[in-house]
Amino acid sequence: MNGEAPEVDRNHLDLNPKAGIPLCIEAEVNTKKEKSLIIEYKDKCQSCMAATAKACQEIHHGCQQIDFRRHFRKTFSVETVKNRLPILKWLPKYRLRQLQGDLIAGITVGLTIIPQSLAYAKIAELPPQYGLYTAFMGCFIYVLLGTSRDVNFGPTAVMSLLTAEFAHSIPALATFLAFVCGVIQVAMGVFSLGILLDYISHPVINSFTTAAAITIACSQVKKWLGLRQIPREFVKQFYLTLMKLPETKVFDCVLGLVCMILLYSMKRMKEVKWRGDSDSVCKAVCKKLVWVMSTARNAIVVIFSSGLSAILLYHDIRPFSLTGNIVSGVPPFQPPEFTIRVDENATMSTSECFANIGIGIAIIPLVGVIESVAIGKAFGRKNGYSIDGNQELLANGFANVLGSFVSAYPVSASFSRSAVMAQSGVQTPLANIFTGTLVLLALAFLTPLFYYIPDAALAAVIIMAVVDMIDFSMIRHLWAINKVDLFPWFATFFISLFAGFEFGILIGVATSLLLLLYPWARPAIKARLIVDSKAETTELMPNENIIIVSIPMGLMFPGVEYLQEKVEAKAITGTSSRTVIMDFTHVFQMDYTAVVGLKEMYSFLQKKQTPLILANVQLPVFVQLQKAKIKGLCCAASVSDAIQMVADGEITAQDDLVKVITKDDSRISSANDVTVTHRSLSHVPDCDPELIPNSSSMHLAKL
Numbered sequence: 001m002n003g004e005a006p007e008v009d010r011n012h013l014d015l016n017p018k019a020g021i022p023l024c025i026e027a028e029v030n031t032k033k034e035k036s037l038i039i040e041y042k043d044k045c046q047s048c049m050a051a052t053a054k055a056c057q058e059i060h061h062g063c064q065q066i067d068f069r070r071h072f073r074k075t076f077s078v079e080t081v082k083n084r085l086p087i088l089k090w091l092p093k094y095r096l097r098q099l100q101g102d103l104i105a106g107i108t109v110g111l112t113i114i115p116q117s118l119a120y121a122k123i124a125e126l127p128p129q130y131g132l133y134t135a136f137m138g139c140f141i142y143v144l145l146g147t148s149r150d151v152n153f154g155p156t157a158v159m160s161l162l163t164a165e166f167a168h169s170i171p172a173l174a175t176f177l178a179f180v181c182g183v184i185q186v187a188m189g190v191f192s193l194g195i196l197l198d199y200i201s202h203p204v205i206n207s208f209t210t211a212a213a214i215t216i217a218c219s220q221v222k223k224w225l226g227l228r229q230i231p232r233e234f235v236k237q238f239y240l241t242l243m244k245l246p247e248t249k250v251f252d253c254v255l256g257l258v259c260m261i262l263l264y265s266m267k268r269m270k271e272v273k274w275r276g277d278s279d280s281v282c283k284a285v286c287k288k289l290v291w292v293m294s295t296a297r298n299a300i301v302v303i304f305s306s307g308l309s310a311i312l313l314y315h316d317i318r319p320f321s322l323t324g325n326i327v328s329g330v331p332p333f334q335p336p337e338f339t340i341r342v343d344e345n346a347t348m349s350t351s352e353c354f355a356n357i358g359i360g361i362a363i364i365p366l367v368g369v370i371e372s373v374a375i376g377k378a379f380g381r382k383n384g385y386s387i388d389g390n391q392e393l394l395a396n397g398f399a400n401v402l403g404s405f406v407s408a409y410p411v412s413a414s415f416s417r418s419a420v421m422a423q424s425g426v427q428t429p430l431a432n433i434f435t436g437t438l439v440l441l442a443l444a445f446l447t448p449l450f451y452y453i454p455d456a457a458l459a460a461v462i463i464m465a466v467v468d469m470i471d472f473s474m475i476r477h478l479w480a481i482n483k484v485d486l487f488p489w490f491a492t493f494f495i496s497l498f499a500g501f502e503f504g505i506l507i508g509v510a511t512s513l514l515l516l517l518y519p520w521a522r523p524a525i526k527a528r529l530i531v532d533s534k535a536e537t538t539e540l541m542p543n544e545n546i547i548i549v550s551i552p553m554g555l556m557f558p559g560v561e562y563l564q565e566k567v568e569a570k571a572i573t574g575t576s577s578r579t580v581i582m583d584f585t586h587v588f589q590m591d592y593t594a595v596v597g598l599k600e601m602y603s604f605l606q607k608k609q610t611p612l613i614l615a616n617v618q619l620p621v622f623v624q625l626q627k628a629k630i631k632g633l634c635c636a637a638s639v640s641d642a643i644q645m646v647a648d649g650e651i652t653a654q655d656d657l658v659k660v661i662t663k664d665d666s667r668i669s670s671a672n673d674v675t676v677t678h679r680s681l682s683h684v685p686d687c688d689p690e691l692i693p694n695s696s697s698m699h700l701a702k703l
Contacts, residue, residue, distance in 0.1 A: 083388070083391065084145075084391070084394070085144060085145065086144075086145065086146065086147050086388075086391065086429075087143060087144050087145075087429070090428050090429075094428065094430070098427035098428060098430075099430075101424075101425040101426055101427040101431075102426060102427050102428055102430045102431040102433075102434065103431070103434055104424055104425060105420075105421050105424035105425060105426035105427075105431040105434075106426075106430075106431035106432065106433065106434025106435045106437075106438070107434055107435075107438060108292075108295050108296060108420055108421075108424045109152055109417050109420050109421050109424070109431070109432075109435045110434065110435040110437075110438030110439060111296045111298075111299040111438075112295075112296065112298050112299065112416070112417055112420050113135050113152070113154055113414075113417055113435060113439060114132070114135070114299065114438070114439060114442050115298045115299055115301075115302040115453075115458070115461055116131075116154075116155070116298060116414075116416075116417070116461065116465065117131030117132050117134065117135040117154065117155050117439070118131050118132070118302075118323065118450065118453065118458060119131070119458040119459070119461050119462045119465075120134075120155040120156065120157060120160040120462070121134075121155070121160070122220075122223065122455075122458060122459075122462075123157060123160035123161055123164060123216060123219065123220075123462065124155075124160040124161075124163040124164050124167070124174065124409055125163075125164040125167075125169040125232070126163070126167075126169065126171050126174060126409065127171065127326070127327070128323055128326050128450065129326045129327045129328075129443070129447065130171055130174070130407060130408070130409060131155055132439055132442065132443050132447075133331050133403075133406055133407045133408050133443075134154060134155045134403060134408035134409050134411055135154045135155060135436075135439045136154075136406075136435075136436040136437075136439040136440055136443075137399060137402055137403040137405075137406050137408055137411075137436070138152075138153030138154050138399040138403060138408075138411045139152065139153060139154065139432035139433065139435045139436030139439070140432065140433065140436050141153065141395060141398050141399040141402060141403075142395055142399065142429055142432050143429045143430060143432050143433055145391065145394055145395035145398060146391075146392070146395045146429050146432075147376070147387040147388045147391050147392060147395075148376040148379055148380055148385075148387050148392075148429070149383075149385075149421075149426055149427065149428050149429050149431075150376075150379040150383065150418050150421050150422040150426060151372070151375060151376050151379065151413045151418050151421070151429075152413065152414055152417040152418050152421055152432060152435065153372075153395070153396070153399050153411050153412065153413055153414075153432075154411055154414055154417065155409070155411060155414075156371065156411070156412050156413075156414045157212070157213070157216050157462065157465065157466050157469070158209065158212045158216075158367060158371065158412075159364070159367070159368060159371075159409075159410050159411060159412050160409075161212055161215060161216055161219075161501070162360065162363065162364050162367060162410070162501060163177065163364075163409045163410060164232065165360065165500065165501060165502070166356075166357050166358065166360030166363075166364065166502075167357075167409065168356060170340065170342065170348075171407065172336070172337045172340040172341070173340055173348070173353060173356065173357070174409035174410075175336045175337070175404050175407050175408065175409065176336050176337065176338065176340065176353050176357075176404070177357055177360065177364065177409065177410060178336070178400045178401075178403055178404040178408055178409050178410045178411070179336045179400070179401060179404035180354075180357070180361055181361070181364050181365040181368065181397075181400050181410045182396075182397045182398065182399070182400030182401030182402075182403070182404065182410075183397070183401060184361070184362075184365040184397070185365050185368065185369060185393055185394075185396050185397030185400060186393075186394060186397030186398060186401065187397075188365070188369070188393050188397070189390050189391070189392075189393030189394035189397055190394070192390050193393075194369075194373070194389040194390045194393055196366075197366075197369060197370060197373060197389070199509065199512070199513065199516075200366075200370060200505075200509055200512070201485070201488060201512040203474065203478060203485045203486075203488050203489040203492075203508075203512075204488050204489070204492050204505065204508035204509060204511075204512055205370060205374070206471055206474045206489070207474075207488070207489045207490070207492035207493040207496070207504075207508060208367075208492050208493075208496055208501070208504060208505050208508065209469050209471070210469065210470050210471055210472065210493060211492070211493050211496035211497050211501070211504060212466075212469070212496070212501065213466040213467070213469035213470045214470060214497065215234055215496075215497065215501075216462065216466045217462075217463050217466050217467065217470075218234065218237060218238060218241070219232065219237060220459040220462045220463050221241055221459075221463075222237070222241055223252075223321075223455045223456065223458070223459040224252065224253065224256035224257075224456050224459040224460065224463070225241075225245070225248040225249065225252060225253050225256075226248060226249030226251075226252035226253070226321050226455070226456070227241065227244050227247060227248065227249075230244070234497050234498065235498060249321065251319035251320055252319075252320055252321055252454070252455070252456040253456070255305060255308075255320055255454055255456045255457065256456035256457070256459055256460045257460075259301050259305060259456065259457050259460035259461070260460045260463065260464055262297070262300075262301055262304075263297050263298070263301055263460060263461070263464040264464065266293050266294050266297035266300070267294060267297060267464075269290050269293060269294045270290065270291065270294040272290065274286075274287065295420055295423065295424065298461050298465075301457060301460065301461065302453055302457055302458070302461065305320075305453065305454050305456075305457035306449065306450075306452040306453045306454070306457070307452075309322060309452045309453075309454050310452040313452065320454040320455070320456060321454065321455045321456065322451065322452060322453065322454055322455065323450055323451060323452075323453040323454075323455065323458070324451060325451055326447045326448075326450045326451065327447070328443070328444075328447035328448060329443065329444065329447070330406075330440055330443050330444055331406045331407045331443075332406075333405050333406055334405060335404075335405060336404040336405065336407075338350045338353070340353060358502075359502045359506075360502065363501070363502045363505060363506075364410050365410075366505075367412070367505070368396055368400070368410055368411070368412035369392075369393055369396055369412075371412040371413050371415075372392050372393075372395075372396045372412050372413040373387075373389050373392050373393075375413040375414075375415050375418055376392050376413065377389075378415075379418055379422055382422075383422065396411075396412060396413075399411055415469075416465055416468075474489065475489065484515055485515075487511055487515065488508045488509075488511040488512045488515065489508075491504075491507050491508055491511045492504050492505060492507065492508030492511075495507050495508075496508075517558060519553065520553070520554075520556050520558045520559050521558035521559050521562065522559065522562055523551055523552060523553060523555075523559045523562070523563065524552050525549060525550070525551065525552075525563065525566055525567075526549075526550050526552075545578050545579060546578060546579045546581065546643065546646060547567075547570060547571060547578050547579070547580055547581070548581045548582075548583060548639060548643075549567055549580060549581070549582045549583065550583045550585075551563070551582070551583065551584065551586060551587055552586060553586055553587075554586070554587055554588060554589055554590070555587050555590050555594045555598075556589075556590070556591050556593075556594055557591050557592075557593035557594055557597075560593055560594050560596075560597035560598075561597065563597070563601075564597055564600065564601045564604075567580060567582075567601060568601065568604060568605070571605060571608075571610050572605075572608050572610060577605075577608055577609060577610040578610065579610065579611045579612075579613070579646050580605060580610060580611070580612045580613070581613045581614075581615055581636075581639060581642045581643065581646075582612070582613070582614050582615065583615050583616055583639055584614050584615065584616050584617045584618065584621060585615075585616040587617075587618065587621055588618050588620060588621065589620060589621065590621055590624055595624055595625070595628045596628075598625075598628075598630070599628055599630050602630055602633055606632070611634075611646070612633070612634070613634045613635070613636050613642040613645070613646070614633065614634065614635045614636070615635075615636045615637075615638055615639045615641070615642045616636075616637070616638060616639065617635045622635065
């Protein structure tokens with residue numbers, strides 16, 4: 001051999017049918033290229049036994065090169081391009097018959113988004129035209145990048161409220177905020193960070209939305225009643241609104257109340273059950289008329305109130321507070337300002353912009369993505385299709401980035417407009433083209449007419465839009481299903497109302513994560529006591545000579561110290577001690593702190609002459625224990641094997657690293673040639689028992 005490695009017969013290597021690579025290579029990958037261990041078959045394949053570590057590394061290096069080429073081809077394949085530009089999937093299949101549904105849906109949503117945009121700009125504390133600036137770019141971008149046919153991007157109540165919170169009524173800062181949020185969302189989409197959304201629980205989202213809806217509705221009461229000089233903070237706003245009720249403008253109050261009654265009535269018109277001949281032409285026309293009135297109710301109310309105020313103003317009667325002059329024309333396409341001129345004597349540098357936005361840089365992108373993905377998934381489940389969460393991230397991000405070039409503030413998906421889109425018979429995302437075009441036409445030609453829109457009418461539109469977002473029913477469900485989830489719900493709700501939405505969602509997420517991690521920090525440890533060779537499940541309060549500790553989930557660093565304290569306290573009572581058997585059936589991984597803690601606990605028990613045996617150790621954990629070099633630690637193939645060994649009195653101090661005890665061979669094997677039974681391998685993920693010959697055993701051989 002001359003010191004050279006023997007050649008590997010690659011034609012006789014055992015292959016894993018799942019991955020198509022040699023078993024010895026797969027074992028090396030699964031154990032993170034552990035060079036000191038390879039898994040071989042004794043009887044099934046002699047050629048694997050002749051393979052050296054060097055040969056295995058050469059084969060694995062070749063596999064890595066093949067994987068790199070495959071990854072490169074996949075990244076730049078036609079399918080990947082179609083996934084990143086979903087329009088390439090549905091546009092070639094587009095048919096003329098689909099155009100009718102998209103046209104009707106697009107125009108219907110356009111009639112909804114125009115009055116909503118003007119109203120939401122008021123929530124954002126920006127001039128009304130900025131609502132329209134925000135309403136069209138998201139529509140065009142979603143046609144190219146969106147994966148849901150029902151979703152509409154644009155200004156929303158929650159995003160407008162957060163913009164008011166962090167943009168401080170400075171239009172240029174709101175535009176800068178949109179750009180920064182878009183960049184963050186695009187980065188999240190590129191790096192597939194949509195998984196972060198999984199850590200925001202549904203109670204937190206529901207509570208945040210409810211608190212936001214209440215805040216928005218209260219903020220519009222002052223416009224409905226025609227009150228002035230009311231601050232934005234919820235507590236002060238609520239208090240001063242009550243104090244200034246005697247200053248209410250009667251005409252504004254009456255108009256707002258009439259508009260809300262009309263909006264509610266037209267919304268319920270769709271629920272009318274028709275009787276008589278279902279094929280009647282008159283009945284069909286009436287149904288369509290009712291549907292149009294119900295769907296376009298916001299536009300109808302705004303047109304009605306604007307016409308009334310225009311007629312009264314023509315006769316020199318001005319009973320209502322009006323929107324006033326709106327800058328007309330389409331905004332120029334230009335980059336957002338990074339040095340903002342606040343007034344004639346003051347400017348705001350880029351660093352000062354970030355300082356003023358503060359934590360909004362993280363909160364607004366996160367909330368926007370939550371809205372978009374949640375709405376897209378909801379309509380996808382309802383209408384029988386799926387969406388790509390990361391692609392929605394990219395769509396939302398690019399909508400914000402390019403929207404900032406037309407003076408838009410941050411956008412996200414709108415539930416109300418998406419519902420209108422779905423109810424209008426939309427076929428593809430192309431409907432957003434017609435919605436965006438209608439907004440541009442309104443900017444170009446209709447802005448002089450917006451002067452006559454009463455503030456009370458816009459306030460009515462907002463209040464009726466956000467009332468449906470208030471949902472306290474979840475409290476009842478949480479109480480019935482899991483009372484612990486009430487903590488993040490109430491924490492998010494009250495902190496959002498009284499301290500600010502940025503603190504509310506952060507505290508809510510932190511509370512949810514604390515509840516998620518608590519079982520890891522305080523695992524529900526139980527013990528089975530051996531009484532007359534029978535096991536009974538009790539609390540961790542043993543009074544016999546053997547304590548069998550069961551760990552219900554993985555062992556990680558938060559719960560190590562707790563496990564040590566409990567086991568050490570119950571294993572040693574006074575002058576007596578008990579044998580400890582730890583059932584590792586459910587422990588598939590351990591971190592460094594857990595391994596060190598186990599090593600310290602074993603050393604402590606050894607000093608107290610208290611035996612410790614691990615049972616049902618999984619192969620990945622066994623490898624970790626090998627590397628930890630815990631001398632004399634016993635690992636039994638099962639709890640019954642460990643109990644039998646204790647009964648036979650065969651636990652002796654050895655210098656071996658890790659020992660494995662089986663029923664077939666009660667002797668303690670050394671770490672240099674450890675035999676692992678098929679039973680222990682059956683717990684290892686991705687280990688196919690059918691590939692293991694009955695007459696053979698797996699060996700961990702030290703090279």
